[in-house]
Amino acid sequence: MPEIPVVPALWRFPAHPASVGRARHAVMEALPYGLPPQLHAELGFITSELVTNAIRHGACADADEVVELVLWPTDGHYWLAVSDPGPGKPAVDHRPSPDTESGRGLLLVDALADAWAVVPRPYRGKSVVAGLALPSPG
Structure with a gap:
């Protein structure tokens, strides 16, 4: 039996x-007891950054739009997908101006995540998916 x-x-x-x-908070509550504090912190940070971006750049609050999150462990990683209805494709700004107050979120996600990508949704919008490796048992 599988x-x-x-x-x-x-x-x-x-x-x-x-x-x-x-x-x-929802993501932190969903994580199992015993994960390393650093993994908790990094997943919390990535959640905040991706949801903030989805709200600011991918959804319209006036249109009663929603942001969707999916969290799952597989293949030795915790994966987080944040989806919004917007058409844009987020990209990392590798040289943000020191004077700007925003624009560094994806740069930090890029530094923390073991893998991340923007995946188009079949009908409308996109998902930003990020994966963090689980520590090796040992």
Whole structure:
């Protein structure tokens, strides 16, 4: 009999700045006890950055749009996908101006995640997917 895979955790939040903290809290609560504190912190940070970007650049709060999160462990990683209905494709600015107050989030996600990508959704929008490696048992 095949092993039943872990069912991903799924949340939908209004495209509103107050959803960033709620999303981060939901992800932190979904993580199992015993994960290293650094993995908790990095997943929390990546959640905050990707949800913030989705709300600012990919969704319209006036249109009652939502941001969707999916969290799942597989292949030795914790994967987080943050989806929004917007058409744009986020990209890393490798040389943000020292005077700007924003624009560094994806640069930090790029530094923390073992892998990340922007994946188009079949009908509308995109998902930004980031993976963090689980520590090796030992």
